[in-house]
Amino acid sequence: MNRLVVVSNRVALPGESRAGGLAVGLEAALRAHGGVWFGWSGKVVRDASGRLHEQTDGDVRYVTMDLNRPDHDAYYNGFANRTLWPLLHSRLDLVDYARETRAGYRRVNLLFAEKLAPLLRDDDLLWIHDYHLIPLAAMLRERGVGCRIGFFLHVPMPSADLVSALPEHGRLFSTLYAYDLVGFQTMRDADRFRTYARIFGGGSIEPDGSVTLPGGKRVDVGNFPIGIDAGRIAAQSAAAVGKPAVRALRESMSGRQLAIGVDRLDYSKGLPERFRAFGRYLERHPDERGRLTFLQIAPVSRGDVAEYRHLRDQLEGIAGHINGTHAEPDWTPLRYVNRNFGHATLTGFYRLASLALVTPLRDGMNLVAKEYVAAQNPENPGVLVLSMLAGAAAELDAALLVNPYDLDGVADAISRAASMPLPERRERWESMMRPITEFDIHAWCARFLERLARTTG
CATH class of the missing domain: 3.40.50.2000 (Glycogen Phosphorylase B;)
Structure with a gap:
């Protein structure tokens, strides 16, 4: 059975409250496969970003990384939550177009890639979550990571014309093509991504819903409505x-x-x-x-x-x-x-x-x-x-x-x-x-x- 590696902005560590259904589900999947959960530790430190912390619980290894204040402010408070969050929720009136935070977002994703790549194996299943980490797969591919990589967007996918309002949108959203599978909450969201890939990526939409890009790269696309522990x-x-x-x-x-x-x-x-x-x-x-x-x-x-x-x-x-x-x-x-x-x-x-x-x-x-x-x-x-x-x-x-x-x-x-x-x-x-x-x-x-x-x- 393939090892599962989950990457998210935050990690639900052993002993922490599992109020969210997502944490419950991911932990159950990790225990079934055995694997690694990687993400930000939640700590904002004074020195350089990137210090790792590890702990193990059963067959699950938890690896977290600290961020310093400038990186946290640019990546999380800045580009993720003042630019991408309103854009993805179709609120162009609230989008912050500052280039400085965009650079910080890329810098932290590069740091994720540098720290994560040595932990990965070619037969892993790598599952990356949400808008905080859109470019991560492309950065891992640049570092020679060859395992299957999936991405799930927990928030809505806006229409292609709204996405195009973001300066250099192609540089960011084209990194989604580095994934093997891109998942969305609804069929409507998946269709919007396919349309974006067709208009701005030159992709063709296949009968099975996947997208084939110029050069032959194929990206599987699907809708996977998230559930709860009913x-x-x-x-x-x-x-x-x-x-x-x-x-x-x-x-x-x-x-x-x-x-x-x-x-x-x-x-x-x-x-x-x-x-x-x-x-x-x-x-x-x-x-x-x-x-x-x-x-x-x-x-x-x-x-x-x-x-x-x-x-x-x-x-x-x-x-x-x-x-x-x-x-x-x-x-x-x-x-x-x-x-x-x-x-x-x-x-x-x-x-x-x-x-x-x-x-x-x-x-x-x-x-x-x-x-x-x-x-x-x-x-x-x-x-x-x-x-x-x-x-x-x-x-x-x-x-x-x-x-x-x-x-x-x-x-x-x-x-x-x-x-x-x-x-x-x-x-x-x-x-x-x-x-x-x-x-x-x-x-x-x-x-x-x-x-x-x-x-x-």
């Missing part, structure tokens, strides 16, 4: 109803229904639009006044980036206006919380909620949508209100699908979800649970790695 989350949510935080939330509702949103504080999540849509719900359905409380949990991320500080101020203003206009002495319609909660507690919150609002403006997949469904009580499930612009909408078409920009439409979906009869709620929930259970995180890992092992390059 059974684990279902059990976790059932057990979590007895947790003090979950009991306290239930008691604080005073018999009212709970609507919930859980998102990292990010402009791609459509939080201002969601807040305004909830305010519109209160205006359009005055007969339902006091029936529903909306809890939005939005832990702060990238708080040192100006766009995120502005977003936080904006949300606080909208929440204050809604509550100032509609609250009663015994009822606050919108509860807005910026703190983190443990994953088990969150699944308990999901189980309490009569509906979830998952309304990103653009999302590669959105696992909160799947986790909310998996966490429900099968006898009395809640309703998922889901953006049609999230990758999850392709699988969870039994949700109430909405356009997050259509505030009236989202408002009316909230009302419909809050009053949906039990038989319809059960039917929709069962329909969504089928793909969530069948295509879980373990099936996702297995499908990608089996496809990578079959590639011929």
